[in-house]
Amino acid sequence: MHKVWAVIRREFIERVRTKWFWVATLVGPLFFAAIMVIPVLMARSGGVRQIAVVDDTPNEFGTRVAEELSTGRSFRARRVEAGLGVLDSLTAAVEAKALDGFLILPSDVVETGRAEYRGSNVSSMQAVEDLQRGLNRLIVKARLEREGVNPAVVDRAQIRILLDTKKISRGRTTAESAGGSFIMAYIMAVLLFMAILLYGVNVMSSVLEEKTNRIMEVLVSSLKPFEMMLGKVLGAGSVSLLQFLIWALSARLLMSQRGALLRAMGAGGENAGGGFQMPPIPGSTIAVFLAFFLGGFLLYSAMFAAVGAMSRNEQEARQAQQPVTFVLMIAYLSIFALTNDPNSAFSRTLSMVPFTSPIAMPVRWTAGSLPLGEVLISVAILIAGIAGVTWVAARIYRVGILMTGKRPTLKELVRWVRA
Amino acid sequence: MSAPVVRVDNVTKRFAGHTAVDGLSLSVPPGTLYGLLGPNGAGKTTTIRMLMDIYEPDSGSIRLFDTDRGGRAHSQRIGYLPEERGLYPRMRVLDVLVFLAEAKGVARRIARVQALEWLDRLGLADWRLRRVSDLSKGMQQKVQFISTILHDPDLIVLDEPFSGLDPVNSQVLRDTVVDARRRGKTILFSTHIMEHAEKLCDQLCIIARGKKLVDGALPAVKQMHGGKHVVVAFDGSQGAAARIFADRRLVARVEDFGGGGQEAELELAPGADAQEILRALIESGARLLRFELVTPSLHKIFVDLVGPDAAKAAAVPNA
Known part of the structure; x- marks a missing residue:
């Protein structure tokens, strides 16, 4: 055990000392901060849009439109009387970037509901939507008023309807929204996939390093191959946990400082226009995530260790790892099927098979309500799978690490395992 | 007489297609410098790897320190320098030494003290925090050698120790081996260069094509086979x-x-x-x-026993 501990420590310390580790560790929070802040900044990009409302209506409807638009945060609008050459001069102003765009209200806009916007940037969905919504409100209001409806009644009738979705999860109604739980499931799947793949490949290249640098022989004379593999896998695994911990803490910190951060970026006050809102993550979800990450990591890194052991160099290893990566991809690529119908036969199967369950089960758990029993069965199958795969991998590892000839064929691999 | 430190009894090892070691028996008495001699491909490395638990013999038995446990179980008492040498290039010199000692079961604290002492003795003290890849080849050889003897093993197993060594390190190795022998340690080394064996060995065993040709004390072998x-x-x-x-x-x-x-x-x-x-x-x-x-040179005996063709092959180092 002392020997395994030495391998774990070496693996851990050498890995944490690499530049790669710190780059990845720092990129995580930066990425997180970016997805938090960038949507907000994008919504505010260029700050307020300066637009003109070209009014051709008989009753200066354009004035009301300009006022209405200006009350929002997106636009500063001023009314321009329609006339000869107005469009040309406004176009020139847009060209010269003195103006972001202009809204053309034809004389019959209230009747037809047709208007036109010309601007330097018409691809901002948010801006176009704001424009359309504001205009819509006013036109509906104008039409109703024309029919003699009390303006106050019209205002009350136009209070927007918000459909608030809440998930029923394990007998309780949670505050999670549908979109939120999909995003959570998606982020989880990406994290699991990336982490299992990256750290698995790390184990592989670490085995390969010992092979190509011919350290293997001294190691094998002091350590059992299984001890070497175990130490490697656990060492790399603890590095990944450390990295997750740093990421989780920095994410928490960023979330709690979100307002201050956004203000610092000049993006306005609390809850400023959308952005990524992290739904609250229940402890049970974190537990499921960690349990299946660890299981998946152990399962896959044992396979990657065997791949490293049976390859002579990086190129060979890259080829030999493809089947392993492919199996891992199956679950990853099934995210949409899993979130759409977490309880279909397909989803259930994926979350039970040990090679796909490390990704599929946490996704299902987040996307829908799952009985705890099902999760426990999946964990049990996963543990059995790890034991089986590790046994096979250790036998391949044992023979492979001392092999110097060409890469073994499938038939030879089977013989190694049986030997 | 005390039990041999290494006892190989009728050991055979086959690889796909050929028999590398064929019914080999030998015993290494404690406190001797024992040479395992033979041309390339004779089965020296295979024999040593079986001692070190890297290969399992197909038949026959190996006893180390009068127990039936293999080299791995005794790793704390054995220093092994394989023919193919290597270190972690990105690790620091001191860390590599401590890790390799720990892998043998030596306590971390002791390994550190010993490593620093040896680095100092071989003039590498200033390099202890540098990466292995920053060292010259000769210095790396020294580090590798320190890792073999750092834990003051009772049995030192060296597979072709002189191949690839520069003259300075060759001498360092020789001095250390002789010193260990003087302190009662047992050394088993393989070589195909008879001059090395003749200068160092107390006892020897000449093998070819996996079979033993002769073994015993150097003077006795000379007397018996050289006339x-x-x-x-x-x-x-x-x-x-x-x-x-x-x-x-x-x-x-x-x-x-x-x-x-x-x-x-x-x-x-x-x-x-x-x-x-x-x-x-x-x-x-x-x-x-x-x-x-x-007495005739060991080289002459070797040529007589092995045959001129095999001996010629052996004269080319690492061919």
Whole structure:
């Protein structure tokens, strides 16, 4: 055990000392901060849009439109009387970037509901939507008023309807929204996939390093191959946990400082226009995530260790790892099927098979309500799978690490395992 | 006599297609410098790997320190320098040494102290925090060598230790090995270069094609397999040397009669006494400058036993 501990420590310390580790560790929070802040900044990009409302209506409807638009945060609008050459001069102003765009209200806009916007940037969905919504409100209001409806009644009738979705999860109604739980499931799947793949490949290249640098022989004379593999896998695994911990803490910190951060970026006050809102993550979800990450990591890194052991160099290893990566991809690529119908036969199967369950089960758990029993069965199958795969991998590892000839064929691999 | 440190008993190891070691038996007594000699491909490395638990023998048994547990179980007492050497290039020198010692079961604290002491002794103290890849090849060899003996093992196993070593490190290695032997440690090393073996070994075993040809103490092997040789040099008169040398009861073969007939090397006939030749020469009136009993070189024995072809192959290091 002392020997395994030495391998774990070496693996851990050498890995944490690499530049790669710190780059990845720092990129995580930066990425997180970016997805938090960038949507907000994008919504505010260029700050307020300066637009003109070209009014051709008989009753200066354009004035009301300009006022209405200006009350929002997106636009500063001023009314321009329609006339000869107005469009040309406004176009020139847009060209010269003195103006972001202009809204053309034809004389019959209230009747037809047709208007036109010309601007330097018409691809901002948010801006176009704001424009359309504001205009819509006013036109509906104008039409109703024309029919003699009390303006106050019209205002009350136009209070927007918000459909608030809440998930029923394990007998309780949670505050999670549908979109939120999909995003959570998606982020989880990406994290699991990336982490299992990256750290698995790390184990592989670490085995390969010992092979190509011919350290293997001294190691094998002091350590059992299984001890070497175990130490490697656990060492790399603890590095990944450390990295997750740093990421989780920095994410928490960023979330709690979100307002201050956004203000610092000049993006306005609390809850400023959308952005990524992290739904609250229940402890049970974190537990499921960690349990299946660890299981998946152990399962896959044992396979990657065997791949490293049976390859002579990086190129060979890259080829030999493809089947392993492919199996891992199956679950990853099934995210949409899993979130759409977490309880279909397909989803259930994926979350039970040990090679796909490390990704599929946490996704299902987040996307829908799952009985705890099902999760426990999946964990049990996963543990059995790890034991089986590790046994096979250790036998391949044992023979492979001392092999110097060409890469073994499938038939030879089977013989190694049986030997 | 105490039990041998290493005892190999009728061990056979086959690989796909060929038998690398074939019914080999040998035993290494404690406190000896034991040479495992043979041409390339003789099975030296395979034998050593079986001692170290890297390979399992197909049949036969191996005992280390009089137990039936293999090299891995005894890793704390064994220092092993494999033929193929390597270190972690990105690790720091001190860390590599401590890790390799820990892998053998040595406590971290002790490993550190020992590593620093050895680095100091071999002039690498200033390099202890540098990466292995920053070191020259010669320095890396020293680090590798320190990792072999850092834990003061009772048995040192060296597979072709001199191959690839520069002369300075060769000497460091030799000194350390001799010093370890003086302190009662047992050393087993393999080589195909007989000059190394002749200078160092107490005991040896010559193998070829996986089979043992001869083993035992160096003088005994020389005596048994080389026969006795006499070098004779005359100072003027040769007396009846030509007649005496032709006497097949005394002289089996005259190897060399050069220098204008002033010098000769004789191989004595089996059972013949060198003193008889000396007396006969003096009685015949020969004046002698030199009359010396010599043993043949190990290289000659090796060539005789293995055959010239194999020996030629062996003369090319690491071919």
